[in-house]
Amino acid sequence: MADERTIRALEEKVAELRRLVEEEGVDLQEELALLEERLQKLQREYYQSLSDWDRVRLARHPERPRGLKLVSQVCDAFYELRGDRMGGDDLALRGGLARLGGQPVGVLFHHRGSTPEEQRACRSGMALPCGYRKAVRIMRVVERLRLPLLTFIDTPGAYPGVQAEEENIAGAIADCIATMLELAVPTVAVILGEGGSGGAIALAAADRVLMLENATYTVISPEGAAAILWKDAAAAPQAAQALGLSAPRLLELGVADEVIPEPLGGAHVDPEGTAQAVREAVLRHLGELQQLPLDERLKLRYSRYRNAGNLGTKAKTG
Amino acid sequence: MADERTIRALEEKVAELRRLVEEEGVDLQEELALLEERLQKLQREYYQSLSDWDRVRLARHPERPRGLKLVSQVCDAFYELRGDRMGGDDLALRGGLARLGGQPVGVLFHHRGSTPEEQRACRSGMALPCGYRKAVRIMRVVERLRLPLLTFIDTPGAYPGVQAEEENIAGAIADCIATMLELAVPTVAVILGEGGSGGAIALAAADRVLMLENATYTVISPEGAAAILWKDAAAAPQAAQALGLSAPRLLELGVADEVIPEPLGGAHVDPEGTAQAVREAVLRHLGELQQLPLDERLKLRYSRYRNAGNLGTKAKTG
Amino acid sequence: MPIRKDSKDRYVEVELRRGEEPLWMRCGACGELVFRRRLRENNYICPRCGAYFFLTAQERIAALVDPDTFQELTLPLESDDPLKFSDRKPYADRLREARESTELSDAVVVGRGKIGGHEVVLAVMDFRFIGGSMGVVVGEQLAHAMEQAAEARIPFVLVVASGGARVQEGVLSLLQMAKTVAARGRLARAGVPYIAVLTYPSTGGVMASIASLADVTLAEQGALIGFAGPRVIQQTTGERLPPGFQRARYALEHGLVDGVVSREGLREELIQVLDVLSGVPHGG
Amino acid sequence: MPIRKDSKDRYVEVELRRGEEPLWMRCGACGELVFRRRLRENNYICPRCGAYFFLTAQERIAALVDPDTFQELTLPLESDDPLKFSDRKPYADRLREARESTELSDAVVVGRGKIGGHEVVLAVMDFRFIGGSMGVVVGEQLAHAMEQAAEARIPFVLVVASGGARVQEGVLSLLQMAKTVAARGRLARAGVPYIAVLTYPSTGGVMASIASLADVTLAEQGALIGFAGPRVIQQTTGERLPPGFQRARYALEHGLVDGVVSREGLREELIQVLDVLSGVPHGG
């Protein structure tokens, strides 16, 4: 079966051929159509049989739609709120007020940056305590104003640093989870790229959790698991598979409520389309949530998390 | 009329005389009794006609009962809670769990320290943002556990420093006031020594506000007012008078609910007795508050602060 | 009351704008003499160097609200000088002078109007009136304004220009911190948005209460934002103040505000916030 | 699983205490061979150098609760290996081995007992069981324990000894963070006190959820308290770690815990907290 590089090369050749045929007027339409059909079949085969490690690489793809840009496309307007009101403003975890489908909403999202300078400034999406504290602050704003909350997750994990530890990154994440679980407003989380451990679940304790097809959500990075459990960094692909971090697998496990399809080749092939698909899915789930009476919505949320993972337990044998 | 120093000298002489009479058995009881009566009259005259500036000096007296020691005497047991859970623990603003009259309560208080080293460590009671954030955290604990909150105020004001500003000392005070006003549990504040501006009101937005007889509560220190308004540091005594910062004046103005009497000469003359008087007053007010239904208590608190200072307004004349 | 010059942040010493204003005003930053009408048309920004002049409450309102939509709601109240305070001059005299020179009853103007078509309750502080300080009247006006916003269910916009609490009213002015915070609590429970605009200066007891508790907090370029004044900090701690300390951009970097906006852009920025919040609070 | 030695904070490498335990144990800090009974009588503190040995859950319970008052409430659950996880060794085998060597069903023991006469629900983690990691069983046991405490209206005490989430159960173990936090929310609404005791180690996903949300948080002397491990921090940032980093005293200085307590003093300290809170929660 073809690998990614072969498919890319084929795509280019076919595109060149079509241009030639169209420009020169040579009558090869039928042959070309067959060729394209064959190519699409190859693409489908390849992308429908992606290994979890392939998905990890797609989730991390440098051109993957993400962060501020994607959120701005998903929403109709976005007004950023900044700062934790305690001394810091994290560029890796951002949020504010937005409009979606004619209504005001609150949004929170990881931002990884596109230029090297920006990536440095936001530590490639690894948030600081002040980021999670800003998130809690914004949650309180949306709670006061009765706005639904949308979160968009894309982080390798919370930032591991001396100052982050001193400022209680663990407690900041715990407060974020606790605050989010207690919100009276509807909450929808979308995992866009990497959903890396505690840094991810801080924003993912929502009424609904959606995942882009090639997004990942995991307790530890495949590299981390490989180093700890396999004692071998090269085992990352195996670790990825073993961790069950893919969207389809997490849908099966009931962790994700819906997998939002990506175009063949991954979200970066069609950022606009990806944004539209995310928008459509979020609006649909939000609509469903807004139909529910408050009590029922909160009961469902509680029981979702209270019972999380119980399928992984069994009666004691010994 | 006698001044403080003359009275102190007289007190000593009379005490020496009494010792002599008792030890030697000389029959001067009657004369001594007359002398003591006269002395007490002088004391009363002096201490009952204290100027506000005298009270400022008594409130700042180095031996005045205050802080951890006084709170430990007022309460039957005290278990300190520490830290803001965000990187800091302020020694100038402290608090925790305590027992009073057989029931568990939450307490918050300023601590100024007695030794020079301790005074340095707690900046003589000028709290940092992490102090006010710890206070908010402890307020949330007492709210969860449904404990009444007692606050003991004794601070020249919040700490004015670069880092304090960077960490939003203003916002930390505002959050403290807001959190305290929203507590469902009964709250009693006691101003023990200096109630200095924003740093004091952060802990004083209570259902009941009590003041020790020689405590002060003011929008600005007399020295600060003298410098700004009189352009003359020597005008501090006049400023003290003008600011209306004494307990009796604030009782008249409805700011304080009760003035807790101090022994002649000031609280430092009898720390034990002072603690007992504070304890008795707090228990009485707490008892009254606990009789009230929640709704009414919160309505009274809201209207107390919503209408605060309205006696200082009048219909527009122009 | 001249304020310290800071060419970078563009706040400049200005003549106190009292009573009859001169036809020409001199910019304290660059020295330019500017025709007053020209200055007004330019939002009181020096056309030569870009320095900001203080705005009166009325000028600020005119710069922010849609034309002919402002309806004043300021309560007909004055300070009764509750402490009969007197320093080198009786407070009563200071009040009278401030009232005469500003034609205001105290340091805030409250009203209802539209910004970009959005109904708001607006409260604008005026620094000319005893440094924009919050005493019993300002506290009452702000609490009243928030109640109006809660009742009408339209956003509350507060423009801060205040050095802090009104010293001459003692603890009664300190209590306005709790009063405004209590009223803000009601507004929050009603789900009504509250937007604060911090201008030069936003300090002291006002900053340590109502001005720190907005849903959205904007800072006008060059605004001074803090609790203690720079002089107090230096005297108490002996610390050297870092460049830009307590200024708008510094506040943004330290997470204290949501954005820094030029005076020219402020109305548009508010419209953006109100646009995105349109429909909030949700029905009755 | 040996842990790093730190003579100052008195945590030492120890032999994994599996199955049949030797009569003598060697202290990793000072090299002393100590008679096991003597060690047990001394709270597993080296009588020569004062170093702390790991405690099993049962030993910890024995050291804390009043004699003959502990009633185990651990649910009869085991991990079903939901991902059929295998690295160099199948997770199922690791589970079996851990169960055999510890005689526990997973890394926590839950029960009801008295401490200084005060009824409590107690949950104690056991580091021997796959590093005390929190997977689906630990999460369920903790949530169940909190429900028991809420229902019985008696305080909940959690003794943490955990490196974090159970990697071998993937996102299902990550979700235990949300699960335990949700259960803690119910406990809080019931007004029931929650006291956490952090021991070596209290890190990762456990610290970033349930272990950070107590009403009163004590740290055992020498406890390691943090989110990321020291190695990860050094590898990611290249930072030099300050002395005492992430240890109990460091955590206290940074406002992360209410107190640091020696192992010998822990029971008395808990009694003090329970004494002061006696009568909480208030009736039904």
Ligand SMILES: [Zn+2]
């Ligand atoms: Zn100029």
Ligand SMILES: [Zn+2]
């Ligand atoms: Zn030893």
